Amino acid sequence: MADAVAALLNEAERQSPALRRAGRQAMLQAGFEEVFNHLDPYSRYLTADEARQARDRRLGANDLGITLVPAPRRVVAVGQVAPGSAADRAGLRAGDVVVAADGIALSADGLDEAHSILEGPPGSSVLLSVRRGRRRVDVLLTRSAAPLLSVSARVRDGILWLHLPLFSAATREQLGRALEENPAADSPLGIVLDLRGNRGGLLQQAIRVADVFLPGGVIAATEGRHPESRRRFDATTGDLALGRRLVVLVDGRTASAAEVVAAAMGDLGRGVVVGSATMGKGLIQVLVPLPNGGELALSWSRIVAPRGWPLQMLGVLPALCTSRGAEDMARNLATIGTPDSPMAIPLARARAARAPLVTSEVAALRGACPPAEGRDADLQAARALLENPEAYEQALAR
Numbered sequence: 001m002a003d004a005v006a007a008l009l010n011e012a013e014r015q016s017p018a019l020r021r022a023g024r025q026a027m028l029q030a031g032f033e034e035v036f037n038h039l040d041p042y043s044r045y046l047t048a049d050e051a052r053q054a055r056d057r058r059l060g061a062n063d064l065g066i067t068l069v070p071a072p073r074r075v076v077a078v079g080q081v082a083p084g085s086a087a088d089r090a091g092l093r094a095g096d097v098v099v100a101a102d103g104i105a106l107s108a109d110g111l112d113e114a115h116s117i118l119e120g121p122p123g124s125s126v127l128l129s130v131r132r133g134r135r136r137v138d139v140l141l142t143r144s145a146a147p148l149l150s151v152s153a154r155v156r157d158g159i160l161w162l163h164l165p166l167f168s169a170a171t172r173e174q175l176g177r178a179l180e181e182n183p184a185a186d187s188p189l190g191i192v193l194d195l196r197g198n199r200g201g202l203l204q205q206a207i208r209v210a211d212v213f214l215p216g217g218v219i220a221a222t223e224g225r226h227p228e229s230r231r232r233f234d235a236t237t238g239d240l241a242l243g244r245r246l247v248v249l250v251d252g253r254t255a256s257a258a259e260v261v262a263a264a265m266g267d268l269g270r271g272v273v274v275g276s277a278t279m280g281k282g283l284i285q286v287l288v289p290l291p292n293g294g295e296l297a298l299s300w301s302r303i304v305a306p307r308g309w310p311l312q313m314l315g316v317l318p319a320l321c322t323s324r325g326a327e328d329m330a331r332n333l334a335t336i337g338t339p340d341s342p343m344a345i346p347l348a349r350a351r352a353a354r355a356p357l358v359t360s361e362v363a364a365l366r367g368a369c370p371p372a373e374g375r376d377a378d379l380q381a382a383r384a385l386l387e388n389p390e391a392y393e394q395a396l397a398r
Helices: 002-015 017-024 022-034 049-060 108-118 170-182 203-213 257-267 324-336 346-351 359-367 374-387 387-397
Strands: 045-046 065-070 073-081 097-101 125-134 134-142 151-158 159-163 190-193 218-223 231-233 244-251 270-275 282-288 295-304
Touching: 022 045, 045 049, 045 108, 045 203, 049 257, 065 108, 073 108, 073 295, 097 108, 108 295, 151 218, 170 203, 190 374, 203 218, 203 257, 218 257, 257 270, 324 374, 346 359, 374 387
Parallel strands: 159 190, 190 244, 244 270
Antiparallel strands: 045 295, 065 073, 073 097, 097 125, 125 134, 151 159, 218 231, 218 295, 282 295
């Protein structure tokens, strides 16, 4: 196939001056885009650079030793610093505001782009402009080939706050270490698993993360036309969080592998999902390497939650919605887990949904709690639930 495509492009360049000027890469991009326009929203062609960056992100390579998190006033801050990393050696610490990277201004509105700017090959450097209080300094960090810090943990006011910005090859290991270093006695109210802005990553790592919190049950399954595309993932590890109350935060940017974790916690009654409707990206893809170093990402199967509903298009609906304003959130909190809850009917209908989905039905269900970017109200709602054991127990799926 690759030889046939190469021959076609060679002939196209020979016959057309316009195509010669456009270049081989532009022709490949345009051709694959036209083909994938007839498939699904996520099958795509990745250039050699895009494929390399995606591999690095999945594998957790090329690390600076920091995670970025949204902070008040829409700035980007350092969430956690890995001991011994380039950031640690430079004196960076949690809470520092990262104003710019290589001269590019960073904003919490574009956190994914901010993470992308920090990525690069091992040995390369990035210049960060950092503000701490009234002091502003420039720090030059050199990237290493260490595992990307994909779990940040802190205990505050009796709650263990875990932030997972992505799922890399080291996420399960880092999560286990965070739980070991923060015992239940230090967080008697429970755990908040923050998946807001998490666009996914390695599915197998997401399965292992879910397994950390589950005593048993089906975490997720996949369905497709080919027999090999049909799989089932079961919890086998046992609950390493020792039954601590769990709230999972999601928003409109929570996608793919992160939706798998949120759906499992909600469906199996292990935790309460709080936030807004998630992205609804529930397709498994296979990666086909190309001779030019690029890759084809082709959708292979769809993911279904433990109760059988598809993540694709529908996404995960929270039990406690924060995207419709303070008044609605207060009413939702007061009635959570009861028939009077504004999310009771949408959640029941979503869990009963089966593929293929009707677009109008999907829109109606997601409209019950419209996708939105994470906000301070999410944190307030999580705390309110954990401080009210009766409301928390009512909110768990039965």
